[in-house]
Each structure stands twice: as C-alpha cells, then as structure tokens.
Amino acid sequence: MTGPLSSRLATLCDEIVARVGSEAGGQVRHIGDRLHEPLRVAIAGRLKAGKSTLVNALIGRRVAPTAVGECTRVVTRFRYGPADRVDVVCRDGSRQSLPLDSDGMIPQRLGVPAARVAYVDVMLTSEKLQSLTVVDTPGLASTDTQVSMRAEEAVGTSTAPFDADIDADSAGEVAAAEAVVYVFTQAVRADDVRALEAFRAASARLASSPINALGVFGKIDTLVGGAEDPWPVAGPLAGQQAALLARTVSEVIPVAGLLAETGESGRLTSADRDALRALAHADDLGVLLASVDLFRTRPAPVSPEQRERLLDLLDLYGIGYAIAQLVDDPGLSTGELVRRLVAASGFPRLRHTLDDVLTWRSDAIKAGWALARLEKLAGHTGGRGDREAIRDAVEQLLREPGYHRLRLLEAAQRVATGTVAMPVEWEQELTRLATSEDPRWILRLPEAGVDELADAALEAANRWRVYAVAGAGPAQSRVAQVAHRGFYLLSKQVRP
Numbered sequence: 001m002t003g004p005l006s007s008r009l010a011t012l013c014d015e016i017v018a019r020v021g022s023e024a025g026g027q028v029r030h031i032g033d034r035l036h037e038p039l040r041v042a043i044a045g046r047l048k049a050g051k052s053t054l055v056n057a058l059i060g061r062r063v064a065p066t067a068v069g070e071c072t073r074v075v076t077r078f079r080y081g082p083a084d085r086v087d088v089v090c091r092d093g094s095r096q097s098l099p100l101d102s103d104g105m106i107p108q109r110l111g112v113p114a115a116r117v118a119y120v121d122v123m124l125t126s127e128k129l130q131s132l133t134v135v136d137t138p139g140l141a142s143t144d145t146q147v148s149m150r151a152e153e154a155v156g157t158s159t160a161p162f163d164a165d166i167d168a169d170s171a172g173e174v175a176a177a178e179a180v181v182y183v184f185t186q187a188v189r190a191d192d193v194r195a196l197e198a199f200r201a202a203s204a205r206l207a208s209s210p211i212n213a214l215g216v217f218g219k220i221d222t223l224v225g226g227a228e229d230p231w232p233v234a235g236p237l238a239g240q241q242a243a244l245l246a247r248t249v250s251e252v253i254p255v256a257g258l259l260a261e262t263g264e265s266g267r268l269t270s271a272d273r274d275a276l277r278a279l280a281h282a283d284d285l286g287v288l289l290a291s292v293d294l295f296r297t298r299p300a301p302v303s304p305e306q307r308e309r310l311l312d313l314l315d316l317y318g319i320g321y322a323i324a325q326l327v328d329d330p331g332l333s334t335g336e337l338v339r340r341l342v343a344a345s346g347f348p349r350l351r352h353t354l355d356d357v358l359t360w361r362s363d364a365i366k367a368g369w370a371l372a373r374l375e376k377l378a379g380h381t382g383g384r385g386d387r388e389a390i391r392d393a394v395e396q397l398l399r400e401p402g403y404h405r406l407r408l409l410e411a412a413q414r415v416a417t418g419t420v421a422m423p424v425e426w427e428q429e430l431t432r433l434a435t436s437e438d439p440r441w442i443l444r445l446p447e448a449g450v451d452e453l454a455d456a457a458l459e460a461a462n463r464w465r466v467y468a469v470a471g472a473g474p475a476q477s478r479v480a481q482v483a484h485r486g487f488y489l490l491s492k493q494v495r496p
C-alpha cells in the first residue's frame with residue numbers, strides 16, 4: 001500500500017525521532033504513523049449537497065445518516081477495522097464506543113453533547129475501506145462567516161468555511177485529509193467558488209489543488225423533471241463547471257449519488273425488482289412518473305408503502321430507468337438490474353478516478369503532506385537543536401533525486417491554482433511531469449524509443465532553463481528551475 005516516497009519518509013521520521021527530544025519526537029512519530037495508513041479523502045460541499053449519500057456509496061454500506069432533516073453536524077471518519085465500531089472522540093481526548101443502530105447506521109444520538117465532540121471515528125469491516133479512508137464533513141457555510149482566530153492559532157487551520165459551528169479539533173481532522181472531493185449541485189455560484197477557496201486555505205498544504213481535488217456534480221437526476229434522462233444536460237453542465245473550477249479541481253464528475261448508494265450498498269431487493277416490474281404494466285406510466293406527487297397518489301398496481309420505498313431508494317429517474325430496463329428484459333436479475341443502475345448513476349467513473357488517479361498519486365501526496373508537516377515542525381517545535389535536526393533531515397532528503405517529485409508537485413500546484421501565472425502549454429507540461437512517471441505520456445511521444453525519449457526530455461529541460469533565465473518574474477523562474485531539473489532527471493531515468 002505504501003509507495004516508495006512515503007516509505008522513505010517513514011524511515012526518515014524514525015531517524016529524526018532517535019535524534020530529538022520526546023515532545024518533538026512524539027509529533028514526528030505521529031506523522032510517520034500516518035504514512036502507513038490508506039489515503040484519506042474528505043468529502044466537502046454545501047449543506048444537503050448529497051455528501052453523506054456519496055460517502056455511503058464509497059463505503060458500499062449505508063452507515064452515514066442521510067434522511068431529510070438529518071444533517072451531518074460532526075466530522076465523521078470512516079476507516080477499515082477488524083470489527084464494526086463507532087467511537088465518539090471527545091475534545092478532551094476521551095473515547096466512548098457506541099454500537100451501530102438496528103439499521104446498521106450511526107446512531108442519531110451520540111450520547112455526548114455535540115459541542116464536546118471532536119469527531120466520530122467509525123471502523124468498519126468494509127473491504128472498500130482497505131485502500132481508502134473517507135471523511136464526511138458538515139456542509140460548507142456561505143462565505144461571510146467570521147474566521148475564528150482562536151481556532152486558527154490552535155491548529156494552524158481555520159474553521160471558517162463550515163456552516164456548523166465546528167471546533168478546531170474537527171477542522172483539524174478534515175485538514176488532515178490528503179485529498180478532497182467537492183460535491184456541487186446545480187450551478188456553481190461565485191459563492192461556491194469562494195467557499196471552496198476558504199476550505200482550501202483551511203486544508204493542509206497539499207490537500208487541495210487540481211492535483212488531488214476532484215469535483216462531483218451531484219444529484220444530477222434532479223436536474224430535469226420527472227423520470228427524464230438527465231445525462232444530456234448533466235454532461236455539458238459538468239464540463240462548464242470544470243472550466244469554472246479549473247484552478248480548484250482536476251475534473252468534475254457527474255453522479256446520481258442516490259442511485260450509487262442504493263446500488264453499491266445492496267439495498268435493492270428482489271421484492272423491489274418485482275414491484276418495479278409490476279409498475280411497468282401500469283396503464284398511465286408516463287403520468288405516474290411525471291412527478292413525485294403523482295407517483296405517490298395515482299392509482300397503481302403497487303402499494304403506497306412500496307412506492308414510497310422505491311422513491312427513497314431510487315427517486316423518479318431511477319425508478320423510470322429501472323422500469324425501462326425491465327420492459328426491455330422482463331427476466332432481468334436483481335444483480336444485473338443493480339449493476340445497470342450503478343452504471344447509470346455515473347459512479348463507476350468516480351470510483352475509477354479515485355482508485356487509479358488519486359491512489360496512484362497518493363504516495364507523493366502523502367509524502368508531500370508529511371514533508372509539509374515536518375517543515376512546519378522545523379519552524380516551531382521544542383528547542384532549537386530539535387528544529388535544526390528536523391530541518392537538516394528534510395533538506396538532505398530533498399536533495400535525493402526521487403524527492404524532486406515533491407518539489408514538482410508543489411510547483412505544479414502553485415501554477416495550477418493560479419498563484420504563479422504561466423502560459424497554458426507550459427502549465428500542462430509541468431502538470432504531466434509532476435503527476436506521472438511515464439516518460440511517453442509526459443513527453444507526448446507514445447511510440448518513442450529510449451533515445452528519442454531521452455533527447456526529448458533533454459530538449460524540454462533546456463527549454464525550461466531558458467525560460468527560467470529569460471521567462472518572466474522570480475516566481476516563474478523558481479518554478480521553471482524545478483521543471484528544468486525534473487526533465488533533466490527524467491532524461492537520466494530514461495537513459496541512465
């Protein structure tokens with residue numbers, strides 16, 4: 001699970017612990033421990049955007065409450081464990097264990113006043129969590145919320161972007177995530193963009209940039225009326241959002257979260273399938289599916305309770321889609337129907353992106369996170385001797401060629417977020433270099449042999465050096481030097 005950069009960093013942490021005092025040692029050990037854990041992804045977004053629904057889909061179980069009116073007031077972390085267990089972690093550090101409720105969900109009442117809760121730590125046997133830890137967050141606030149200076153001083157983060165009055169401990173738990181999924185619904189407003197910027201400012205250094213942040217355009221099934229197909233609208237809208245948010249997320253993935261949750265958590269039963277098949281024979285199916293109200297109240301070959309359940313599981317688009325599948329193929333098994341519903345939700349693309357892109361990058365993301373933490377410690381921990389020991393160790397590490405990736409990621413992030421302006425082609429080349437190890441992909445020479453690749457890498461290195469000297473201001477120049485060295489190292493990697 002742990003990649004080469006993180007492993008080396010974990011070793012470095014051990015070495016530092018041996019050299020520094022106990023206070024700094026404890027902090028460094030904590031950083032080192034984190035390097036062995038799976039990638040942590042925080043799910044952020046406005047109130048009722050469908051965050052918890054998506055969390056359940058990712059976990060493959062319905063554990064986080066999502067019903068109307070039940071909102072997420074505390075930060076909840078879902079991670080893999082040998083047995084199901086809910087721990088309420090209090091701000092004074094104490095833990096209280098609770099069982100899951102009879103539906104297998106986190107109980108509504110935590111038994112501790114919300115103000116005393118730092119976060120809820122949920123361990124589940126779900127195998128999906130073996131490679132990913134998911135952090136569910138309270139909805140983001142509108143942007144005029146006052147920054148809590150006290151909280152900011154306490155953990156180096158601001159609680160400002162959250163709508164719920166969350167404390168420094170909870171904010172710290174979110175800021176510790178190495179990657180972020182932002183959930184939007186409908187149009188992205190300027191306000192959303194600002195809320196995200198505030199969230200980004202509150203997150204760890206590498207925790208939010210197009211390198212490791214994804215957008216999800218959620219609830220797409222509610223975009224169009226009734227059971228109509230939302231995809232012709234959702235696709236282009238997601239594209240527009242991606243353009244608006246190009247400095248914040250790498251892509252925007254449209255998803256009908258409810259369908260994904262129902263499908264991935266196995267909630268659709270064969271009785272549900274039978275009810276859907278019965279509905280296929282309703283005389284005025286078109287009218288029935290025109291609105292939720294009509295679906296509830298019109299005469300139909302299925303009981304009102306069962307209809308309510310179907311709305312809960314699939315909403316109108318999902319119901320209409322499932323019925324269409326069953327009209328085409330009345331013998332469809334429940335499993336196959338679920339598979340098609342998940343495909344129609346758009347969820348597989350999100351899963352794939354998380355698994356392949358973020359997990360692949362997670363080695364560098366986590367190593368970058370740890371390095372940023374170490375550098376921060378080197379700035380303010382314990383005695384001067386300890387600070388120097390940490391700083392020396394970090395500097396030595398950064399001189400190793402493999403660690404240039406981290407410098408590259410940082411430089412690419414500064415350009416991608418607009419902190420350093422650069423022509424778009426240079427920006428893209430830098431992003432490719434920072435986020436991949438495949439020279440053919442980086443250099444856009446899919447068929448090239450070793451010599452051609454090495455020459456192209458050297459040519460790029462030279463181009464960046466010229467840019468560093470003659471290109472523009474000092475910020476561009478620093479980025480260009482990092483890219484120059486990156487391409488030089490790439491040429492050596494191709495042709496040692």
Ligand SMILES: Nc1nc2c(ncn2[C@@H]2O[C@H](COP(=O)(O)OP(=O)(O)OP(=O)(O)O)[C@@H](O)[C@H]2O)c(=O)[nH]1
Nearest residue numbers: 047048049050051052053066071072219256257258
């Ligand atoms: N139709 C439809 N409903 C959805 C979808 N995703 C979520 N919902 C519903 O929207 C409501 C809110 O969903 P949640 O997942 O609780 O949203 P949240 O962002 O976690 O809400 P807070 O934690 O309160 O901020 C629930 O009733 C969900 O069933 C979707 O893709 N389609």
Ligand SMILES: [Mg+2]
Nearest residue numbers: 051052071072
């Ligand atoms: Mg929620």
